Amino acid sequence: xxxxxxxxxxxxxxxxxxxxxxxxxxxxxxxxxxxxxxxxxxxxxxxxxxxxxxxxxxxxxxxxxxxxxxxxxxxxxxxxxxxxxxxxxxxxxxxxxxxxxxxxxxxxxxxxxxxxxxxxxxxxxxxxxxxxxxxxxxxxxxxxxxxxxxxxxxxxxxxxxxxxxxxxxxxxxxxxxxxxxxxxxxxxxxxxxxxxxxxxxxxxxxxxxxxxxxxxxxxxxxxxxxxxxxxxxxxxxxxxxxxxx
Amino acid sequence: xxxxxxxxxxxxxxxxxxxxxxxxxxxxxxxxxxxxxxxxxxxxxxxxxxxxxxxxxxxxxxxxxxxxxxxxxxxxxxxxxxxxxxxxxxxxxxxxxxxxxxxxxxxxxxxxxxxxxxxxxxxxxxxxxxxxxxxxxxxxxxxxxxxxxxxxxxxxxxxxxxxxxxxxxxxxxxxxxxxxxxxxxxxxxxxxxxxxxxxxxxxxxxxxxxxxxxxxxxxxxxxxxxxxxxxxxxxxxxxxxxxxxxxxxxxxxxxxxxxxxxxxxxxxxxxxxxxxxxxxxx
Numbered sequence: 001x002x003x004x005x006x007x008x009x010x011x012x013x014x015x016x017x018x019x020x021x022x023x024x025x026x027x028x029x030x031x032x033x034x035x036x037x038x039x040x041x042x043x044x045x046x047x048x049x050x051x052x053x054x055x056x057x058x059x060x061x062x063x064x065x066x067x068x069x070x071x072x073x074x075x076x077x078x079x080x081x082x083x084x085x086x087x088x089x090x091x092x093x094x095x096x097x098x099x100x101x102x103x104x105x106x107x108x109x110x111x112x113x114x115x116x117x118x119x120x121x122x123x124x125x126x127x128x129x130x131x132x133x134x135x136x137x138x139x140x141x142x143x144x145x146x147x148x149x150x151x152x153x154x155x156x157x158x159x160x161x162x163x164x165x166x167x168x169x170x171x172x173x174x175x176x177x178x179x180x181x182x183x184x185x186x187x188x189x190x191x192x193x194x195x196x197x198x199x200x201x202x203x204x205x206x207x208x209x210x211x212x213x214x215x216x217x218x219x220x221x222x223x224x225x226x227x228x229x230x231x232x233x234x235x236x237x238x239x240x241x242x243x244x245x
Numbered sequence: 246x247x248x249x250x251x252x253x254x255x256x257x258x259x260x261x262x263x264x265x266x267x268x269x270x271x272x273x274x275x276x277x278x279x280x281x282x283x284x285x286x287x288x289x290x291x292x293x294x295x296x297x298x299x300x301x302x303x304x305x306x307x308x309x310x311x312x313x314x315x316x317x318x319x320x321x322x323x324x325x326x327x328x329x330x331x332x333x334x335x336x337x338x339x340x341x342x343x344x345x346x347x348x349x350x351x352x353x354x355x356x357x358x359x360x361x362x363x364x365x366x367x368x369x370x371x372x373x374x375x376x377x378x379x380x381x382x383x384x385x386x387x388x389x390x391x392x393x394x395x396x397x398x399x400x401x402x403x404x405x406x407x408x409x410x411x412x413x414x415x416x417x418x419x420x421x422x423x424x425x426x427x428x429x430x431x432x433x434x435x436x437x438x439x440x441x442x443x444x445x446x447x448x449x450x451x452x453x454x455x456x457x458x459x460x461x462x463x464x465x466x467x468x469x470x471x472x473x474x475x476x477x478x479x480x481x482x483x484x485x486x487x488x489x490x491x492x493x494x495x496x497x498x499x500x501x502x503x504x505x506x507x508x509x510x511x512x513x514x515x516x517x518x519x520x521x522x523x524x525x526x527x
Contacts, residue, residue, distance in 0.1 A: 152420040152444060157392035176426035177434050185418035185446075187387040191411045192462055192481055200387045200418065209426075216430050234433035 001025065003068075004036045004210045005222035006136065006170020009043025009077065010111075011214025012052040012059060017239035018213055018220050019067060025224050025235065032224065035068040036127065038170035038210060039075020039136030042112065042120075044096070044104055045215075050111030057116045074123040075136040076143060076171065084109045085117055126162075130227050133164040137171040145171045146207060152180055155207050167207040168225070175211035175221050175234050180204075208232055217241040246362070247272055250369070250454040251469045252279035252405025253306065254296075256286025256339065257458025257508075259494075260467040261295060263486035264457050271471055271482070279405035279454055280306025280354065280371040283343065285335045285504050286458050287494040293347040305354035306371040307378050307406065312339060313352040334501055357397070362474035365400025372406040374399075381451065383411040391415050394449040401450040401472070410455030410468045412479040418446040452479060465511040 003022045008015045026032050041060060042053040063069050080096055082088035084105065097105055112120070125142070126135035137144035138158040146158065146169050155178060159167050185200035211221030211234060218241040223234045249268035254261050268276065278301045283289035296303055316336045356377065358369040373379035374397035381393060381404050390413060394402040425439035455468030462468065465488045471480040492505035 148424045148426045151395070152422050153388060153392040153395050153446075156388040156420075157396075160386045160389045174426065175433050176424065177439075179423040179425075179439075181421045181423050183388065183418070183420040185387065185391075186414075186416045188414045188416070189383055189411060190413075190479070190481065191383060191409070192468070192483060200415070202388060211427075211433070219431060221427075221430075221433065234427075234435075236431075236433060 001030050001032045001224055001226045002034045002036060003032050003222060003224050004038065004134065004168050005213045006038035006075070006210050007040045007043075007173050007212035007215050008037065008056060009040050009045055009212075009214040010050055010052045010056055011043070011045075012056050013239050013241065014214040014220040015056060015059065017237045018222050021235060021237045022068070030226055030228065032068070035070045036134050036168075037070045037072045038134055038168065039073045039123075039142060040077045040170065041072060041075065042077050042081060043214065044077070044100060044108050044111075050108055053108075053111040054113050054116055057112070057119060061119060071127060072123055073127060073134065073136050074120070074125050074142055078120045078123060079142050081108055081112060082117070082120055087117070087121055128162055128164065131164055132166040132168060132225075132227070133159070133162050134168045136169065138167065138169060142171070146178075147172045147174060147209070148176045148178060150178070152183070155180060156183070156202065156205070159205050159207070165205050166225075168210055168223075169207065170210050170212070172209055173212035173215050174209040175223070176209040177232060178207040178209075180206060246274045246474050248275045248277060248367075248472045248474055249273035249469060250277045250279065250403050250452070250472060251457050252371070252454040253281040253408055253456035253459055254278070254286070254292050255281055255284050255308070255456070255458035256289040256292050257467075257491050258286075258288035258291045258295070259488070259491045260458045260484075260486045261292055263484050264467050264469050264482075265299075267482060267484045268469065268471070271480075273471060276301045277358065277369050277403070278303040279369055279403060280304045280377070281308045281405065282306065282351065283312055283339050284308035285500070287491065287498040287500060289339050289343055290347050292458075293343075293350055297350055302358055302369075303354055304358055304369055304371050305351065305356055305377065309351040309354060310377055311336060312343060313348060331501065331503065335504070338500055359399070364472075364474045364477045366398060367401045367403065367472075367474065368397045368399035369403045370397065371404065373404060374402070377406070380407050381453065382407055383409065383413065383453070387415060390451050391418065391446070391449060394451055395446070399449070400447075401452060401477075403452050403454060403470075403472075405454050405456070407453055408456035408459060408461035409453065410462070410470060410481045411453045412470070412481060413451045414448060415446075415451070416448040418449075420444050420446070450477075450479075455481070459508060460511045463511050465509055
């Protein structure tokens with residue numbers, strides 16, 4: 001069974017709460033043997049101001065005995081941070097400046113060490129495992145925000161691009177399951193050589209919003225997926241969000 | 246109104262003139278061009294000047310973009326190293342002969358154009374609505390093709406880039422979804438009943454105009470499409486022209502002989518996209 005989380009956003013306490021909760025999801029016949037973190041490990045919230053970013057990365061890459069080593073994908077915050085170091089697709093982080101101000105840009109830049117930046121550079125955009133795509137946004141990019149309101153044809157495109165049947169994403173921070181139960185249509189193609197017709201059919205595809213670990217004060221949400229039984233469950237863990245003692 | 250949609254002229258003036266003559270004979274009242282006016286062919290300036298003189302609404306193709314912004318060396322635009330090497334040669338030659346005026350014209354071309362008609366909203370792009378470098382191949386997954394058309398807000402989406410014409414219709418589409426979401430941030434899916442919904446999509450069309458100047462369907466003839474925006478009728482046109490003249494000009498003007506050979510065969514020759522769903526990272 002896989003535990004899948006996203007959106008820690010520099011909230012170390014929330015992440016610790018999830019790590020403590022994950023072993024409880026194991027049962028006699030199936031244990032949680034993989035932990036995925038779908039991006040946004042670091043963040044810049046009004047509360048944290050990035051204070052824990054470096055510690056969080058260190059906590060991720062050096063699990064304690066008995067803990068799973070998380071498999072981490074690139075998230076939007078990581079991409080923004082890399083852009084500040086001229087290592088991302090675009091220079092700077094204009095949306096960050098607009099929302100949080102220029103001080104936030106410098107603060108985010110200072111909140112991660114050089115080794116943390118190198119670690120973020122090594123992150124993949126997505127993981128494809130069995131027939132599942134796991135990504136912060138999608139295979140299109142970290143900014144791709146899939147939600148319950150996303151039209152079904154867009155979900156089909158995001159699944160079809162990597163020929164996946166399941167898509168786990170964290171960009172929205174929402175917990176949901178989007179079942180593409182069935183689809184049909186008629187596909188007619190005419191070329192210079194002739195015409196062919198065939199039915200369009202799909203069945204049993206779905207997308208999952210895994211929730212957010214660090215965005216909601218005092219409550220972390222993540223999900224577990226059992227690939228053997230093709231079953232997903234969500235879990236919420238309360239944690240102390242008070243000031244550091 | 247009968248509209249002629251052309252694409253991928255690639256500096257082939259002979260082919261372009263033959264198509265212009267043909268579409269006039271067919272009674273076309275409007276012309277649209279899906280870009281790639283230059284590249285590989287021996288008459289880039291002449292083709293651009295012909296388009297400008299006829300005021301043909303034109304979108305920017307990947308070659309037009311590369312000539313303006315510099316060659317996109319990303320291998321995603323080429324399916325092989327051989328194709329990339331040849332592309333670089335063609336780019337360098339075209340870059341050397343294109344006038345500043347014509348370059349400026351290519352620079353101001355839009356990424357897409359749209360027209361409202363009785364047949365619905367017609368949208369014109371070079372590759373796909375999201376990228377001039379994306380190939381919308383004839384046999385791409387039907388639901389992904391549907392997403393490209395709907396994503397563009399089109400009833401009919403015209404594209405080029407693949408150099409092989411086709412007309413595809415996607416009809417009778419129904420998609421059923423069941424969505425379970427957490428009713429609030431403190432809840433999880435399952436705390437509220439899921440929503441079962443079926444959406445019906447009216448017929449959509451994806452039409453590829455082929456290539457005027459560098460066809461890849463196995464014959465050297467220029468291709469384009471005619472579209473009747475009242476009846477919705479589509480005609481894939483194939484137009485013979487004096488290929489040997491273009492081949493001779495390729496050699497006279499110092500372009501690689503392989504371009505003339507390939508043109509005479511109507512082959513794609515290592516330029517076929519290997520992955521229909523692949524999009525250039527740029």
